[in-house]
Amino acid sequence: MAKRDRLSGNEAVAIALRQINPDVFPAFPITPSTEIPQYFASFVANGQVDTEFIPVESEHSSMSAAIGASAAGARSLTATSSCGLAYMWEELYIAASNRLPLALALVNRALSGPININCDHSDSMGARDAGWIQIYAENNQEAYDNMVQAYRISEHKDVRLPIMICQDGFITSHAVENIELLDDEEVKNFVGEYNPENYLLNPECPMAVGPYSITDYYMEAKRNQAEGMSNVSRVVLDVAKEFEGISGRKYGLFEEYCMEDAERAVVMIGSAAGTTKDAIDRLRAQGEKVGLIKIRLFRPFPAEEIAEALKNVKAVAIMDRAESYTNHGGPLGADVMAAMFRARSQALAVNYVYGLGGRDVRVEDMESVFEDLKKIVKDNDAGETYRYLGIRE
Amino acid sequence: MATDITKLGVKATWKDLTEGMIIAGAGTSKDFNTGEWSTEKPEFIEEKCKQCLLCVPVCPDSCIPVKDMKRGAFDYGHCKGCGICVKACPFGAITMEGVK
Numbered sequence: 001m002a003k004r005d006r007l008s009g010n011e012a013v014a015i016a017l018r019q020i021n022p023d024v025f026p027a028f029p030i031t032p033s034t035e036i037p038q039y040f041a042s043f044v045a046n047g048q049v050d051t052e053f054i055p056v057e058s059e060h061s062s063m064s065a066a067i068g069a070s071a072a073g074a075r076s077l078t079a080t081s082s083c084g085l086a087y088m089w090e091e092l093y094i095a096a097s098n099r100l101p102l103a104l105a106l107v108n109r110a111l112s113g114p115i116n117i118n119c120d121h122s123d124s125m126g127a128r129d130a131g132w133i134q135i136y137a138e139n140n141q142e143a144y145d146n147m148v149q150a151y152r153i154s155e156h157k158d159v160r161l162p163i164m165i166c167q168d169g170f171i172t173s174h175a176v177e178n179i180e181l182l183d184d185e186e187v188k189n190f191v192g193e194y195n196p197e198n199y200l201l202n203p204e205c206p207m208a209v210g211p212y213s214i215t216d217y218y219m220e221a222k223r224n225q226a227e228g229m230s231n232v233s234r235v236v237l238d239v240a241k242e243f244e245g246i247s248g249r250k251y252g253l254f255e256e257y258c259m260e261d262a263e264r265a266v267v268m269i270g271s272a273a274g275t276t277k278d279a280i281d282r283l284r285a286q287g288e289k290v291g292l293i294k295i296r297l298f299r300p301f302p303a304e305e306i307a308e309a310l311k312n313v314k315a316v317a318i319m320d321r322a323e324s325y326t327n328h329g330g331p332l333g334a335d336v337m338a339a340m341f342r343a344r345s346q347a348l349a350v351n352y353v354y355g356l357g358g359r360d361v362r363v364e365d366m367e368s369v370f371e372d373l374k375k376i377v378k379d380n381d382a383g384e385t386y387r388y389l390g391i392r393e
Numbered sequence: 394m395a396t397d398i399t400k401l402g403v404k405a406t407w408k409d410l411t412e413g414m415i416i417a418g419a420g421t422s423k424d425f426n427t428g429e430w431s432t433e434k435p436e437f438i439e440e441k442c443k444q445c446l447l448c449v450p451v452c453p454d455s456c457i458p459v460k461d462m463k464r465g466a467f468d469y470g471h472c473k474g475c476g477i478c479v480k481a482c483p484f485g486a487i488t489m490e491g492v493k
Binding site: 097098099100160198205206207208209210211213214216217219220221223224225227228 | 401403405406407408410412413414415416417418419421430
């Protein structure tokens with residue numbers, strides 16, 4: 001039986017991890033993700049899990065230890081934010097290229113500088129090319145549900161890639177919401193045991209991990225790695241379907257909100273999607289045909305499916321909670337526009353940078369975006385395609 | 394997971410590589426044809442060889458097999474053409490392009 005509770009996003013993820021009972025959890029604290037290992041350490045101390053919890057001296061070490069544990073045959077993970085993720089940079093690529101299925105509970109926070117502890121997506125967006133699966137949450141319930149589904153995706157034999165379960169720093173990580181938890185037993189059965197085919201601690205078959213690849217092999221190795229990524233979308237949908245069976249909650253690669261007859265749409269990631277839904281509800285009440293696509297799976301990027309979902313819109317605003325310093329917009333803007341271009345979309349598209357360093361995004365802000373789109377449709381001209389939302393000019 | 398190391402070589406397609414380049418199994422280096430990395434190979438001129446065996450221990454890849462106290466033909470499947478054996482031979486019984 002599902003249980004209702006009031007939890008912060010960090011607490012919800014920590015409870016999912018208690019229910020999963022992973023083998024190894026090395027961690028180093030950094031705001032706003034600190035609570036995840038903190039709550040988890042209390043579960044270890046109380047004997048509620050039999051996880052090997054390793055307090056390490058840095059994020060470079062926490063990811064290294066998670067990688068070592070995974071290669072050894074354990075189900076491992078760590079948690080971090082912002083500069084902590086930046087300090088794991090090298091290891092992120094090692095985990096993915098060695099095809100090690102491990103998890104990272106990422107609580108999105110701005111990268112310095114100026115130094116700032118609040119939410120934006122600059123940390124995980126910078127890591128988008130590291131070969132990790134990236135899944136994002138709008139609220140605490142989604143953060144919990146995504147964590148429960150994480151290992152089923154990451155460890156799938158056709159995938160075997162590390163997975164980043166992302167949620168917005170403070171906005172979801174520290175805000176307390178009503179959420180529905182699954183029974184411990186249900187989660188245990190859903191996630192199952194981890195039985196890797198090859199692992200370092202297997203005395204029957206010694207193994208080499210991470211061997212040197214000269215020029216003759218490197219490119220083939222990367223192509224081989226990409227093959228795992230090409231199976232992710234299918235596995236994400238399969239796992240989501242099974243998860244719906246135990247939870248009643250439906251997940252896809254992205255969520256479409258009021259998109260059926262939408263003429264103007266917003267594409268975004270994370271908690272501000274909830275704000276955008278409120279703006280849409282207000283505008284829909286006035287008869288305006290507006291909708292939202294909220295990205296759940298960002299890596300790999302479901303380009304064809306998003307282009308298909310946007311095929312009838314006249315104008316679209318793609319919202320980036322990270323700068324990319326291309327002078328053209330952010331990473332989501334680039335991916336969505338490329339998808340639309342390949343699908344020969346005729347829609348007018350603009351890209352906003354918003355919410356950096358925890359800047360509030362209000363319902364009125366999102367209403368103003370739809371208002372901008374209205375003008376774009378009327379003028380049949382996108383105008384400046386690289387914009388900032390909520391900036392003091 | 395594909396683990397057949399004998400398929401590894403410069404002609405191997407990406408599908409033949411192991412997942413994550415992981416090698417499962419022990420003592421597999423002898424199955425791996427690293428000899429194809431080199432462009433030049435040493436030549437063994439048997440009639441000049443006095444079987445002093447000075448070439449054998451200097452080979453970094455153990456490519457000079459010895460049987461009954463006599464060296465045999467080079468193992469070109471693992472020789473990377475470093476030319477050290479050419480330098481070690483006092484009798485000119487090993488030659489290689491580019492090595493004097």
